[in-house]
Amino acid sequence: MDNNNNISCQMKVVTGEAGYVLEDVPHLTDYIPDLPTYPNPLRSNPAYSVVKQYFVDADDTVPQKVVVHKDGPRGIHFRRAGPRQRVYFAPDEVHAAIVTCGGLCPGLNTVIREIVCALYHMYGVTRVLGIDGGYRGFYSKNTITLTPKFVNDIHKRGGTIIGTSRGGHDKPKIVDSIQDRGINQVYIIGGDGTQKGAAVIYQEVRRRGLKAVVAGIPKTIDNDIPVIDKSFGFDTAVEEAQRAINAAHVEAESAENGIGVVKLMGRYSGFIAMYATLASRDVDLCLIPESPFYLDGEGGLLEYVEKRLKDDGHMVIVVAEGAGQELLAAENLKTTTAQDASGNKLLQDVGLWLSDKIKAHFAKIPSMPITLKYIDPTYMIRAVPSNASDNVYCTLLAQSCVHGVMAGYTGFTSGLVNGRQTYIPFNRITEKQNNVVITDRMWARLLSSTNQPSFLRPKEVREVQKQELATQVLDGDTTKANDI
Ligand SMILES: Nc1ncnc2c1ncn2[C@@H]1O[C@H](COP(=O)(O)OP(=O)(O)OP(=O)(O)O)[C@@H](O)[C@H]1O
Numbered sequence: 001m002d003n004n005n006n007i008s009c010q011m012k013v014v015t016g017e018a019g020y021v022l023e024d025v026p027h028l029t030d031y032i033p034d035l036p037t038y039p040n041p042l043r044s045n046p047a048y049s050v051v052k053q054y055f056v057d058a059d060d061t062v063p064q065k066v067v068v069h070k071d072g073p074r075g076i077h078f079r080r081a082g083p084r085q086r087v088y089f090a091p092d093e094v095h096a097a098i099v100t101c102g103g104l105c106p107g108l109n110t111v112i113r114e115i116v117c118a119l120y121h122m123y124g125v126t127r128v129l130g131i132d133g134g135y136r137g138f139y140s141k142n143t144i145t146l147t148p149k150f151v152n153d154i155h156k157r158g159g160t161i162i163g164t165s166r167g168g169h170d171k172p173k174i175v176d177s178i179q180d181r182g183i184n185q186v187y188i189i190g191g192d193g194t195q196k197g198a199a200v201i202y203q204e205v206r207r208r209g210l211k212a213v214v215a216g217i218p219k220t221i222d223n224d225i226p227v228i229d230k231s232f233g234f235d236t237a238v239e240e241a242q243r244a245i246n247a248a249h250v251e252a253e254s255a256e257n258g259i260g261v262v263k264l265m266g267r268y269s270g271f272i273a274m275y276a277t278l279a280s281r282d283v284d285l286c287l288i289p290e291s292p293f294y295l296d297g298e299g300g301l302l303e304y305v306e307k308r309l310k311d312d313g314h315m316v317i318v319v320a321e322g323a324g325q326e327l328l329a330a331e332n333l334k335t336t337t338a339q340d341a342s343g344n345k346l347l348q349d350v351g352l353w354l355s356d357k358i359k360a361h362f363a364k365i366p367s368m369p370i371t372l373k374y375i376d377p378t379y380m381i382r383a384v385p386s387n388a389s390d391n392v393y394c395t396l397l398a399q400s401c402v403h404g405v406m407a408g409y410t411g412f413t414s415g416l417v418n419g420r421q422t423y424i425p426f427n428r429i430t431e432k433q434n435n436v437v438i439t440d441r442m443w444a445r446l447l448s449s450t451n452q453p454s455f456l457r458p459k460e461v462r463e464v465q466k467q468e469l470a471t472q473v474l475d476g477d478t479t480k481a482n483d484i
């Protein structure tokens, strides 16, 4: 047994010919040798036994980048998810626990449902606990018994039936609880913060030498988790945002110089605002945290609004909640240091601020009276149940995660990479945040769809490109994830 935390933090990297790199995930046998294995019960499951090649080949891996150059290296790969021929848990030995942490996201209940059902119906497991109310629930609350009957209808509801919270990540207390209750499979559903917490739990479980697997499922409507194609619930949130944008458009179109302002979630990443704008086609201006803007003077936001009203008589603005925070801070002559229980910065209301600025500007132009409606649907886009495609996505994520756990893999997040389910080491998921890259084609598509200015001066463009290049060199990455 290795009780050395340093060893457990190291990445398992396998290299091959032509620059092939596998960033592998840990396995229980890395620190507990000679564990017994069992034939996968799916072999005799009538639904799966007829499927040819149902079991994943041990050597199957998925490339992180599918766009490659003729002479370029093969690059980074992740282990392909799916059921293995042999498993490391007998069904009656398993005591599983599921926890949801961080903000709500459409699809949480579907993931919970599908983990429970996969454990019961595919692997014959009958002991599954829900941890009540996020990480702190491990040590401060009662658990909830989860059975297929109990979770049968939950995918039709928004939220999470086992509750969630921010803060409360107390490593020793959480791992004591896992150990004392005899939990040997921990399924942790949450965003970037949650996955960092999961990595810490995995390291401690390993340090104590426990036969307990720790696996993550990435969740966040912000889509700010790196490596994966997108996070579940994101599509549903974008779809729900359309309702607010439509309302803003109707209001704006029906008034003289009507302006509809919609604020959408996205603390550090503007993906929801960007995709909601691209989907709608009614939006004339989209503001995101990654793209700085300014209000006054030539080429500024107010000049653009004036032009749009003169040309079209109305306009719709979508603003991500994290956009322009530096402008608000400069104006209030203070940077707010307020944080939520998890340490995330609390933001000032950019939607209200922007609306006030626009109103104040046009108050000085009597020939252009405006009607501005500010719509703030914040929690509405994440409190809804997941749509059909997110439901399928959640099912695949949950089942893939269960297969990996039963096969003895640990310290991993289950995620979709280039359309394939994979197991990604925690380090990869937690090392950075996924942001909209404003020098990529997706942002260019948005600019050409809204016809808005980029608000970047040539010097700033060069600066952004330089930063982007530095990140790519660090990543060893020559093609970019969101440059579709
Ligand atoms: N660096 C960290 N180490 C250990 N635990 C952490 C860390 N960061 C966050 N956590 C814990 O993870 C949980 C969720 O974190 P957070 O509130 O940041 O949400 P999240 O998982 O990022 O999801 P989202 O941002 O989508 O709401 C909290 O209980 C928090 O205490």
Ligand SMILES: O=P(O)(O)OC[C@H]1O[C@](O)(CO)[C@@H](O)[C@@H]1O
Residues within 6 Å of the ligand: 103, 104, 191, 220, 221, 222, 265, 266, 267, 321, 340, 382
């Ligand atoms: O008010 P809460 O629940 O802390 O969450 C707000 C935040 O959670 C998210 O929905 C997900 O991180 C963000 O978009 C938003 O800033």
Ligand SMILES: [Mg+2]
Residues within 6 Å of the ligand: 102, 191, 192, 193, 220
């Ligand atoms: Mg987060």
